Amino acid sequence: MSWRFRHSFKVIPGVRINLSKTGLSASIGGAPFTLNVGPRGVYGTASLRGSGVSVRHRFSGEPQNPVAPRPLPSRTISPLRTVFPTPHVEEVRSASTQALTSESLKELKRVIETAYQEQEEISRELETANQEKRTAYDKHFAWQNGFFLKHIFKKKFAQRKAALELAEAKVAELEQQLRLTTVATQVEIAKEQAEPYFRMRDEFSALCECAAIWDIKSHQVTDKVKERTIAETGVRREKVTFSLGSSDLIQWEHKVPHLQNINGGDLFLYPGFILYRASRGAFAVIDFHDVKAVARGANSLEERGVPKDSKVIGQTWAKVNADGTRDRRFANNYQIPIVSYAWLTLKSDSGLWEEYVFSNPERLENFQEAFNKFAESFGKKD
Numbered sequence: 001m002s003w004r005f006r007h008s009f010k011v012i013p014g015v016r017i018n019l020s021k022t023g024l025s026a027s028i029g030g031a032p033f034t035l036n037v038g039p040r041g042v043y044g045t046a047s048l049r050g051s052g053v054s055v056r057h058r059f060s061g062e063p064q065n066p067v068a069p070r071p072l073p074s075r076t077i078s079p080l081r082t083v084f085p086t087p088h089v090e091e092v093r094s095a096s097t098q099a100l101t102s103e104s105l106k107e108l109k110r111v112i113e114t115a116y117q118e119q120e121e122i123s124r125e126l127e128t129a130n131q132e133k134r135t136a137y138d139k140h141f142a143w144q145n146g147f148f149l150k151h152i153f154k155k156k157f158a159q160r161k162a163a164l165e166l167a168e169a170k171v172a173e174l175e176q177q178l179r180l181t182t183v184a185t186q187v188e189i190a191k192e193q194a195e196p197y198f199r200m201r202d203e204f205s206a207l208c209e210c211a212a213i214w215d216i217k218s219h220q221v222t223d224k225v226k227e228r229t230i231a232e233t234g235v236r237r238e239k240v241t242f243s244l245g246s247s248d249l250i251q252w253e254h255k256v257p258h259l260q261n262i263n264g265g266d267l268f269l270y271p272g273f274i275l276y277r278a279s280r281g282a283f284a285v286i287d288f289h290d291v292k293a294v295a296r297g298a299n300s301l302e303e304r305g306v307p308k309d310s311k312v313i314g315q316t317w318a319k320v321n322a323d324g325t326r327d328r329r330f331a332n333n334y335q336i337p338i339v340s341y342a343w344l345t346l347k348s349d350s351g352l353w354e355e356y357v358f359s360n361p362e363r364l365e366n367f368q369e370a371f372n373k374f375a376e377s378f379g380k381k382d
Helices: 103-144 148-152 154-180 191-207 361-377
Strands: 015-020 023-030 033-038 041-047 054-060 076-082 185-189 213-221 233-239 242-245 256-259 266-270 273-277 283-287 291-301 311-317 335-348 353-358
Touching (some): 015 103, 015 191, 103 154, 103 283, 185 191, 191 256, 291 361, 353 361
Parallel strands (some): 015 185
Antiparallel strands (some): 015 023, 033 041, 242 256, 273 283, 311 335, 335 353
16 A cells, blocks of 8 residues: 655666677666667667567767777876975866766766665655654554553554554655665676676776875976976875775676775776766766776885885985985985886866876786777777
C-alpha cells in the first residue's frame, strides 16, 4: 500500500556507458524511449515494445571524428624551486564544473545531477522519518509490554500503535523512493579497450606508490638576479594521495584511478571519460578525447628533503652568482640538491587545468606508455 507521503519524485532511468574502438557513448533509459549520447551527437529512439518498430531522431550534434588524446612526450625543463606565496603568481586551477562538462556528455551529467538532487531531498526526509519512527516505537513499546496502561487506556494505546505503523510505512516508502532515484550504471568495455585500460590502471597503481606526489597550486617566473637563484620557475605545491577508488555518482564494479586535487575537484579516470568531483553537489563529466595530457621531466631545487625514490643529479647554492657559483656575500649560504622529478599536466579547452609532480620519473614514464596504448585502442575514427 502506498501512503503517498511524498507527492512526487522522479524515477531515474538506468545508464549504460559503452567504450569501443569508435569511442565513448552512453544510453539513458529504455523502451519505449532511449536517449543515446555519443561523439555524433544526441539521439532519441522511440519504440513500441514487442513490435520491432522504432523511430530515431537527432536532437543535437553533428557527425564528427573523435580526436585521440595527444601523446605524452617527455622532455627536460629548467630547474624549479619551491617558494612561498608572492605577488603575480599564476594559480593552477580548473574552471567551474558548469563549464567543464563536455558537450557530448551534458545529458549524462543532467541525469546524474537529477538523481543526486532527488537523493539529497529524499535522504533528508528519510532521516526525519527514521527519527519519528524511533520515537513512535519507544512510545508504543513502553505500553506494549505492560498490562495496566494498554488495557485502561485502550484508545490511547491504539493511537500509539497506529502512529508506529504509519511511521514504519513512511520509512518503507521513502527507502523505496531512494532506491528508485539511484542511477543504475552499467559500464561496458570492448575487449580491445578493456586490456589496455586495466593495464593503464595497473601502472597507475604503481604510480600511487611514489614516495611523494605534489599537486601544483601555482607557479611564477623567478627574478634570477634579485633572488640570486638558478631556478627559472618557482612553484607552490602540496602533497596529495593517488589511489584506486570510486565515486558514489558513478556505480561500477571496478575501482578506477583517483587523483586527489587541492585547488578544485578530485579526478576519477573512468573508461573513456573523466569525472571531476568538486563537492557533493558540483561535478563535471569530461570526454577523454577532450583532455590533453603532457608529461615532462622537471629538475627541482629540493629544500624540504629528498624523497627516498628520487635521484639527486647535482647541487647548487641557496644564493648564487650569475654564473651559478656560490655567492660568498651571504655568510649562511648553504647547498641545495637538484633532484630529478616528473611533471604531469592535464588540460582541456573547456577549462580543465591540473598539474602534478612525482618523485619517481620512471613510474610516470611507465604510466605514460600505458596511457598512450589505451588512447590508441580507441583512436581517431576513419
